[in-house]
Amino acid sequence: MRHSLTRRCCQWLKPLVSQFGVYFFFALVIGLGLLLSIVVFYSGKQVNAVIQPLVNESVPILRTISELKTKVTERQVIMNQYFAYGLNQAQFKKKYADNQLALTQLLQQSHPKRHQHPRHLAIMALDDNAKLLATRLEQAMQATPVDTDEARAILVESAIDTNAFLSELDHSFVDVSQEIETASRHSLRDVSVMIKLVLAYSLAIVVIAILVAYYIHARQRAEKKLAHAARHDRLTDLLNRRVFEADIAALGDTPPYAVILIAIDRFQRVQGGLGYEAGDELLVAVTARLQPIIQQFGGVLYRFESSYFAALLDLRGEDRPPELLAKALHDTLQSGILIAGHELFLTLSMGGAIYPQDGNDAVTLIRNMDAALEQVQQQGGNALRYYDQEMNARALERLALEADLRYAIERNQLQLYFQPQAKIDALQIVGVECLIRWHHHGQLVSPIEFIPLAEESGLIIPMGEWILRTACQQAKAWQDAGTPLIVAINISVRQFQHPHFLSLVRQVLQTTAVDPAWIELEITESVVMQDADHTIELLQQLRDLGVMLSIDDFGTGYSSLSYLRRFPINKLKIDQSFVGNLVPGNQDAAIVDAIIRLGHNLGLTVIAEGVETEAHLAVLAQLHCDEIQGYYFSRPLPLAELTRFLSQPMA
Ligand code: C2E
Ligand code: MG
Ligand code: MG
Numbered sequence: 001m002r003h004s005l006t007r008r009c010c011q012w013l014k015p016l017v018s019q020f021g022v023y024f025f026f027a028l029v030i031g032l033g034l035l036l037s038i039v040v041f042y043s044g045k046q047v048n049a050v051i052q053p054l055v056n057e058s059v060p061i062l063r064t065i066s067e068l069k070t071k072v073t074e075r076q077v078i079m080n081q082y083f084a085y086g087l088n089q090a091q092f093k094k095k096y097a098d099n100q101l102a103l104t105q106l107l108q109q110s111h112p113k114r115h116q117h118p119r120h121l122a123i124m125a126l127d128d129n130a131k132l133l134a135t136r137l138e139q140a141m142q143a144t145p146v147d148t149d150e151a152r153a154i155l156v157e158s159a160i161d162t163n164a165f166l167s168e169l170d171h172s173f174v175d176v177s178q179e180i181e182t183a184s185r186h187s188l189r190d191v192s193v194m195i196k197l198v199l200a201y202s203l204a205i206v207v208i209a210i211l212v213a214y215y216i217h218a219r220q221r222a223e224k225k226l227a228h229a230a231r232h233d234r235l236t237d238l239l240n241r242r243v244f245e246a247d248i249a250a251l252g253d254t255p256p257y258a259v260i261l262i263a264i265d266r267f268q269r270v271q272g273g274l275g276y277e278a279g280d281e282l283l284v285a286v287t288a289r290l291q292p293i294i295q296q297f298g299g300v301l302y303r304f305e306s307s308y309f310a311a312l313l314d315l316r317g318e319d320r321p322p323e324l325l326a327k328a329l330h331d332t333l334q335s336g337i338l339i340a341g342h343e344l345f346l347t348l349s350m351g352g353a354i355y356p357q358d359g360n361d362a363v364t365l366i367r368n369m370d371a372a373l374e375q376v377q378q379q380g381g382n383a384l385r386y387y388d389q390e391m392n393a394r395a396l397e398r399l400a401l402e403a404d405l406r407y408a409i410e411r412n413q414l415q416l417y418f419q420p421q422a423k424i425d426a427l428q429i430v431g432v433e434c435l436i437r438w439h440h441h442g443q444l445v446s447p448i449e450f451i452p453l454a455e456e457s458g459l460i461i462p463m464g465e466w467i468l469r470t471a472c473q474q475a476k477a478w479q480d481a482g483t484p485l486i487v488a489i490n491i492s493v494r495q496f497q498h499p500h501f502l503s504l505v506r507q508v509l510q511t512t513a514v515d516p517a518w519i520e521l522e523i524t525e526s527v528v529m530q531d532a533d534h535t536i537e538l539l540q541q542l543r544d545l546g547v548m549l550s551i552d553d554f555g556t557g558y559s560s561l562s563y564l565r566r567f568p569i570n571k572l573k574i575d576q577s578f579v580g581n582l583v584p585g586n587q588d589a590a591i592v593d594a595i596i597r598l599g600h601n602l603g604l605t606v607i608a609e610g611v612e613t614e615a616h617l618a619v620l621a622q623l624h625c626d627e628i629q630g631y632y633f634s635r636p637l638p639l640a641e642l643t644r645f646l647s648q649p650m651a
Helices: 002-020 022-084 089-109 118-142 148-231 241-249 267-274 276-296 322-332 362-378 389-405 447-457 460-480 493-497 501-512 525-529 532-544 561-566 587-601 614-622 639-647
Strands: 257-264 300-303 308-314 337-339 342-344 348-355 383-386 414-423 429-440 443-445 486-491 519-524 548-554 571-574 605-608
Touching: 022 089, 022 118, 022 148, 089 118, 118 148, 148 241, 241 300, 241 308, 241 362, 257 276, 257 322, 257 362, 267 276, 276 300, 276 308, 276 322, 276 337, 308 322, 322 348, 322 383, 348 362, 362 383, 362 389, 389 429, 389 447, 414 460, 414 639, 429 447, 429 460, 443 447, 447 460, 460 486, 460 493, 460 501, 460 519, 486 548, 493 501, 493 525, 501 532, 519 525, 525 532, 525 548, 532 548, 532 561, 571 587, 587 605, 587 614
Parallel strands: 348 383, 429 486, 486 519, 519 548, 548 571, 571 605
Antiparallel strands: 257 308, 257 348, 300 308, 337 342, 414 429, 429 443
């Protein structure tokens, strides 16, 4: 109950506090203070109005009443003495006059507004009567002989008058006392209200002081949090890029330092396959492994964006060179990391630069680390490389190339070349592999250079569509001419993983009206092995469209043989790296033999790439390879030359 009241109070206060901050409390204190001052002022005035007449009027009256009582009694005594103890007339007159004067003065001292009060009038009447009795007593005492009886009777009457006088005075005393009591009670009530108000105000100030203290504390905490958030990465709590930049700026003249940009290899693939949450989990787990090692080397680890980290190392400690650090980082990732039920084995790509020789500001250092990192990534990752001057030139070249590549399709700079594929036994051409070429500034750029660039930039999607469509149109043309050929089309990673890839293939097959039985899609071994379960489903859907499927560069991508059995494929393409050094009985021959046997056992056609010599051909024939492709037979040719080649009789 108290809890909910506090909460309600807080809810009510929150918007006010957040809008006006601590000023709200100050305004509250001042407002309450003002209100209290007004209330206290008016209550004080009221108390004053009651107390003042008491002090000026009622209390003196009480004193007057007691003095009156004394004087009245004294008057009776004087009269008694005059009669009983032989007080002479002169003495009596003097004493009586003094007494009467004092009495009259005392009677006048009461407040004028009381003069009309019935009790005052009664007292005045009694006093007048007393004066009369005194005169009569004097006459009775002056008579000769003294009229003793009369005097005694007068004294009795006077005693009655005095008693009545005293009684009236007692009543007056009670009246005034009651007035004082009532007024005091009212004043006490007002004063107690004032005390309560002051107490309430003090309490309010204490509560407000507590609230202000809480508010200031909360604000300080929020400010601390903000300051922390401005310097740290939210996910890993590592220092962020801004701090890295500030730290570089603060290095000053104490070189040398090494800065290393660290990227988790194939991170996008993990994130794509397992989702963003798993990606975040992975980053946290990797941070936990990297940070202690960087600290051991006396360095600082920062988190940049995505899967990028940076390390700053003081190179003056010669016992801890960055190369050793790279090895330690590599080693720490040797044991797998369990994320979302998957054990992941990670490697790192690292690009290093030296402060200040490779740059003395953060921007230059980051650019140069990045250039070095890119080199590592292009060469398959899992290594550390240091920046050298040529890297930036190469990076700039790549940027320029990428910019030009964007216009390659609309400027008609792309061309398909075709490399014949032949049956090994009859050397009969059964198909062609489509290989893309780019006419750029009068030169023919190799796909090895621009396909990875197109992959990175996403240009592979429109480019892949152009290749697929052009290749299918050509296949259709050969079909229409009555000389159908198998047309093998290379499919890149990103193209294959694109969510609309299946529908694109379906749509191209429909619009070109090609017979899909003559279309073969080449997918590299490493691509099919990623997320194999999903791949199997997609491969099956592609097969359902009627096309054939082959696994390109087979032998380089660590295929899981159990998966291979489940892939709905038609052909294995032995990678040319096994064919180039093929000599009967050597290790490559053993590998090629194994691949051919495996393919045949799985009911697949096996084709060897990169067949350049007769010797290659002989070994492959001996190992019962089904088909060959290579310079021995023909280089990739533009359409016109291929047409000419096809029309020539076979050797
Ligand atoms: P790939 O699919 O394995 O293609 C075979 C590569 O080997 C081609 O290189 C071809 O010219 C080359 N080659 C053929 N016979 C021989 C030989 O006897 N000796 C030697 N040394 N090489 C031979 P190319 O045309 O430079 O293509 C390289 C790679 O670029 C291809 O490897 C493929 O992965 C990719 N690529 C080519 N065209 C396309 C395309 O249209 N789309 C996609 N996504 N990738 C393509
Ligand atoms: Mg290929
Ligand atoms: Mg290949």
